[in-house]
Amino acid sequence: MHPDRYESWGRFPKVCRQEVRSLRFRSDPLPEAEGPLLPYGLGRSYGDSCLNEGGTLLSTTNLDRLIHFDHERGILRCEAGVSLAEILRLTVPRGWFLPVTPGTKFVTLGGAIANDVHGKNHHADGTFGRHVRCFEVLRSDGTRHLCSPEENAGLFRATIGGLGLTGVVTWAEFQLRPVSNPLIEAESVRIRSLDEFYEVNAASEADYRYTVAWIDVLASGRNLGRGLYNRGNHAAPVTADLPKLRWGSRLAVPLDAPGWAINPLTVRAFNFAYYHKQLRRVQAGLLPYEPFFYPLDAVAKWNRVYGKRGFFQYQCVVPTGSEAMREIIRTIARSAEASPLVVLKTFGDLPSPGMLSFPRQGITLALDFPNRGERTFRLFEELDRLVADAGGALYPAKDARMPPAMFQRSFPRWREFATYVDPRFSSSFWRRVTHEF
Amino acid sequence: MKRVLILGATSAIAEETARLFASKGDRICLVGRRPERLAEIAADLRVRGAPQVETLVSDLNETERHGALIDGAAEALGGLDTALLAHGTLGDQAASQADWTVAASEIHTNFLSAASLLTLLANRFEAQRHGAVAVISSVAGDRGRQSNYVYGAAKAGLTTFTDGVRNRLAPLGITVVTVKPGFVDTPMTAHLPKGPLFVKPDVVARSIHRALAKGGNVLYTPWFWRFIMAIIKAVPEAIFKKLKL
Ligand SMILES: Cc1cc2nc3c(=O)[nH]c(=O)nc-3n(C[C@H](O)[C@H](O)[C@H](O)COP(=O)(O)OP(=O)(O)OC[C@H]3O[C@@H](n4cnc5c(N)ncnc54)[C@H](O)[C@@H]3O)c2cc1C
Numbered sequence: 043m044h045p046d047r048y049e050s051w052g053r054f055p056k057v058c059r060q061e062v063r064s065l066r067f068r069s070d071p072l073p074e075a076e077g078p079l080l081p082y083g084l085g086r087s088y089g090d091s092c093l094n095e096g097g098t099l100l101s102t103t104n105l106d107r108l109i110h111f112d113h114e115r116g117i118l119r120c121e122a123g124v125s126l127a128e129i130l131r132l133t134v135p136r137g138w139f140l141p142v143t144p145g146t147k148f149v150t151l152g153g154a155i156a157n158d159v160h161g162k163n164h165h166a167d168g169t170f171g172r173h174v175r176c177f178e179v180l181r182s183d184g185t186r187h188l189c190s191p192e193e194n195a196g197l198f199r200a201t202i203g204g205l206g207l208t209g210v211v212t213w214a215e216f217q218l219r220p221v222s223n224p225l226i227e228a229e230s231v232r233i234r235s236l237d238e239f240y241e242v243n244a245a246s247e248a249d250y251r252y253t254v255a256w257i258d259v260l261a262s263g264r265n266l267g268r269g270l271y272n273r274g275n276h277a278a279p280v281t282a283d284l285p286k287l288r289w290g291s292r293l294a295v296p297l298d299a300p301g302w303a304i305n306p307l308t309v310r311a312f313n314f315a316y317y318h319k320q321l322r323r324v325q326a327g328l329l330p331y332e333p334f335f336y337p338l339d340a341v342a343k344w345n346r347v348y349g350k351r352g353f354f355q356y357q358c359v360v361p362t363g364s365e366a367m368r369e370i371i372r373t374i375a376r377s378a379e380a381s382p383l384v385v386l387k388t389f390g391d392l393p394s395p396g397m398l399s400f401p402r403q404g405i406t407l408a409l410d411f412p413n414r415g416e417r418t419f420r421l422f423e424e425l426d427r428l429v430a431d432a433g434g435a436l437y438p439a440k441d442a443r444m445p446p447a448m449f450q451r452s453f454p455r456w457r458e459f460a461t462y463v464d465p466r467f468s469s470s471f472w473r474r475v476t477h478e479f
Numbered sequence: 480m481k482r483v484l485i486l487g488a489t490s491a492i493a494e495e496t497a498r499l500f501a502s503k504g505d506r507i508c509l510v511g512r513r514p515e516r517l518a519e520i521a522a523d524l525r526v527r528g529a530p531q532v533e534t535l536v537s538d539l540n541e542t543e544r545h546g547a548l549i550d551g552a553a554e555a556l557g558g559l560d561t562a563l564l565a566h567g568t569l570g571d572q573a574a575s576q577a578d579w580t581v582a583a584s585e586i587h588t589n590f591l592s593a594a595s596l597l598t599l600l601a602n603r604f605e606a607q608r609h610g611a612v613a614v615i616s617s618v619a620g621d622r623g624r625q626s627n628y629v630y631g632a633a634k635a636g637l638t639t640f641t642d643g644v645r646n647r648l649a650p651l652g653i654t655v656v657t658v659k660p661g662f663v664d665t666p667m668t669a670h671l672p673k674g675p676l677f678v679k680p681d682v683v684a685r686s687i688h689r690a691l692a693k694g695g696n697v698l699y700t701p702w703f704w705r706f707i708m709a710i711i712k713a714v715p716e717a718i719f720k721k722l723k724l
Contacts, residue, residue, distance in 0.1 A: 047673070066666050067489075069515035104491075104666070107523035120526075132527075 053352030083150030089442030122152030158203035168392035182466035203396030236267025366432035487566025495684030
């Protein structure tokens, strides 16, 4: 299989010495392969956690079979390469929704477990791992382990958020959420500052399952943190005629955009227009779930707008009360380096079963930066310092560069986790962050 | 609701086509060599909506068992309306050139065993006066090339055989489709670098499913292969023999 097609979503770093083998049947043994192994789903991780320089990727997208669906209780068991898009296609018409979904539906079930993904409902429902009932892990010695909170509990907790390092998850079973239709009752509230974000957020979290804010990261001074706060719930049964639910066809970005397409001027123009597009302070309506959860999925391969050099996502979490978030936003505004895609949200206190899970109580900010080389790295070092001083952490699924010290400090259970790592499995990320420092 | 027999059911194209039948609520019998793999596909098809899925383990190279196999499938499903013949191997040309026994087994799998199954299915459909069958051949059968003429010759034989069966059964309204896929991104072609002409198996599956339901004849899939092959067939032999194809 052509290794070139196997890159990460941020297209940085570029990896050239990497083999690919496709897994096709869950009963088959792992293929013979060179070097260390790593499962690879749909490559929606941004950095190097889904890459394996000098080793072999085990492509899982052909493991896409369903095994059992309990329509009454909403429990689905399927192979790990099934995408969340496919799961929604099958279950939504039957009245069931994903318990937790990331901002794109083009991820595999295995990838969702391995990164223990979170969604807009973290404050209400925690991470994806909390809704996983059991799965099978296939290890390089050929053994298969059925894992659940009761059985092989250690391997269960290591594999959730385990970055693909504990073996291949061949199938998993998880609990879905009942819904009456594919609609979301959504509201968008204009917020003028970070303080207002905290206010609106505190008032919203009790009543809304889904909350997230977009902020204009270039706004500073008393406008710092201004943006749009989005909240929503699954809609109650609708009796009137449903609005037309077909939601546009997918466009694709056909070519790499030139490297300068995302620059401070275009970003400033976009942010201004986006913030002011909403005239009323609160805007409400019924939306199909796709534009609410997956606005970016409407454009396939949108990562190409950042050009061939690729881009970074920086996602951090810091404690809610700390001044750190204000300082982080201020630093980013000053640099004028970020793109308009910015997500601000609070994580609740529901614990994840995963040993290495990223979400923890606090406030999380995620945003994209085009790769401008040294300049971008220097900015990240500054941000790292703010995050580390506040006792925060970076999200491995979005990372391509955090120093080993930062990883080891913010994921204190990493040594315990390491005892569960399959001796034949590794990744570019893992080798990077477990370096001695 | 149709009763569908799928031979070579663990191939990627067959599996994708089976999912389309399942989603329409058809009853399905899967035939393949590996029981675990068949069981995994069967479970998937049930969740996708097939009310009945049977599996039969068989090595389709054993032509003497074909009669009993098809009778068994028909009995399990209570009759047969549709069949897909999808088994085959993409052989190793170098090995086939060096050793006739390798070539012969290639031809046995890709032509003789398929022709045997098609004979039995044709006779059954003719007797019951209805039915639809699709046979997966290949664009490689359209013209012999040095890089895979053993496989190509077997598929050329299968194409001609299938065309003949269609000619014979057309008056009864029985559908016989010769399927000629181009490059398909399957585990069978995993070792090849993927150019823009490669498509995923679900694209091919959709066109097979449509041709079986609506009546089709010779199906190049994706469609542009009809034009590519028209050009390749039109190159004069004097020139063609000098090409490294
Ligand atoms: C637009 C966009 C929005 C996003 N929004 C969010 C968000 O809101 N919240 C969030 O948490 N994340 C988010 N992400 C990140 C994404 O959800 C995760 O990176 C996810 O894990 C990607 O899944 P994948 O199938 O593409 O896996 P890959 O990126 O291919 O792999 C991810 C990891 O999973 C491992 N893995 C894959 N399959 C298996 C398996 N079968 N067994 C064991 N390990 C396996 C890999 O080894 C790797 O470590 C977003 C990504 C994008 C592109």
